[in-house]
Amino acid sequence: MRVRVRVWGGTAALVLGGLLTAGCGGGKGTADESAGKPVSGGYPVSVTDCTGARTTFSAAPKxxxxxxxxxxxxxxxxxxxxxxxxxxxxxxxxxxxxxxxxKARKVEVLSESVIPKEKLLGSGADLYLDTFASMGSMGGGGMGDAPTEEEFQAAGIKHIHLKSTACAAGSEGPVTDLSTVEADITSLGAVTGTSAKAEELVAGMRQKVDAVRKAVRGTAKSARPTYFFFDYDAGTKQPTVTCNRQIANAVITLAGARNVFADCDGDFKQVGWEDVIARNPDWIQLGVRDRGSDAADEKAFDEAERWLKSNAATKGLKAVKEGHFVRVGSERTTIAGVGNADTVEAIARTLHPGKVR
Known part of the structure; x- marks a missing residue:
């Protein structure tokens, strides 16, 4: 099974995802900030980002x-x-x-990449929803000049980050579940007045993940297969791996596998092929980005597989020799969102075919 999506933001390292903690001082929007879940619907609603900065909404953004x-x-x-x-x-x-x-076709494209500062500030928006990892500045990592919070305020634009991605690299410990993604959905639902739909989405994610957990719980962690996410499109000369703060670590863990780079603190890291060889994974995910059609996607998966089989550094890997490849696209694995639960399910079906149906 393959999950099809397209690259969302240049490189996965620059586009991560988010936890919005809903809460406010009182009234209908009163929320339990410690749980990160609104207690009831209504406004005002407040959200906090990685830095603790709070943004309050007196009504749904338009x-x-x-x-x-x-x-x-x-x-x-x-x-x-x-x-x-x-x-x-x-x-x-x-x-x-x-x-x-x-519906997406009807949305105006302000930029094929990062929205220029002047265009963003002059867009007439009342909310900018930001998934970029660089908190408070898109200037890091070659993302261009970004508005300051003072400039956002002067333009009448509230600015909030998705915390499950924008905050992931600096999280206190490894990311091993989808709780921050679920909290993002719940909190954004509160901000936009779509809490009922948010609850439905979260319930659907939990149903899929819980079914996989139940199916693989009898397999001891030490007996679960080791797993390497091969980011083919990030370059093959020096592999870019997903570390324990990346949402992919949670996806892999929940699917009943062990990320071979789970000991790497952070989100992404470049390593040498000798590091991959030393860990000799049982399974390799062919992480290619969506090419726009099933045929083009299959061609990209074939290319990634051929490269691993023909390259002197990788053709001797256990997973390569045994043909243990997982064909699931990059985006739904490395970018936080509803589709993460589908990827958990897809990977688990491949790795545990007798347990996950």
Whole structure:
């Protein structure tokens, strides 16, 4: 089984995902900040980001700009897509489910990559939903000049980050579940007044993940197969691996496998092929980004597999010799979102065919 999506933001290292903690001082929007879940619907609603900065909404935003297609997809799934007036890093045609794709086509593309500062500030937005990892600045990592919080305020734009991605690299410990993604969905649902849909999405994710957990719980952790996410599109000369703060670590763990680079603190890291050889994984995921069609995707998966089989440094790996390849695209593995639960299910079906149906 393969999950099809398109690259959302240039490189996965620059686009991660988020936890928004909903809460406020009182009234209908009163929330339990320690749990990160709104107690009841209504406004005002407040959210806090990685730095503890709080943004309060007295009403649902009406003109939203998204930093990339992952944020856009989340709003579309919540039923708030009609309020999105622009996006950066737009989805490729046909890379979203058909109903969402038609709605995404109606959203103005403000930039094929990072939205220029002047265009963003002059967009007329009342909310900018930011999934980029660089908190408070898109300037890091070659992302260009970014508005300051004072400039956002002067333009009348509230600015919030998705914490499950924007905060992931600096988290206190390894990411081993989808709780921050679920909290993001719940909190963004509170902000946009779509809490009922948010609860439905979270329930669907939990149902899939819990079924996999139940199916593999009899397999001791030490007996679970080791797993390497091969980011083919990030370059083959020096592999880029997913570390224990990346959402992929949670996806792999929940699917009943062991990330061979789970001892790497952070989100992504470049290593040498000798490091991969030393860990000799049982399974390798062919992490290629969506090419826009089933045929093009299959061709990319074939290319990644051929490279591993022909390269002197990798052809002797256990997974390569045994043909243990998982064909699931990069985006739904490394970018936080509803699709992470589908990837958990897809990987588990491949690795544990007798247990996960």
């Amino acid at each position: 003109r939203i700009v998204t930093s990339n297609a992952s944020a856009l997809e989340l709003l579309l799934r919540l039923g708030a897509g009609d309020r999105v007036i622009g996006t950066g890093f737009p989805p490729g045609k046909g890379t979203l489910p058909r109903d969402l794709d038609a």
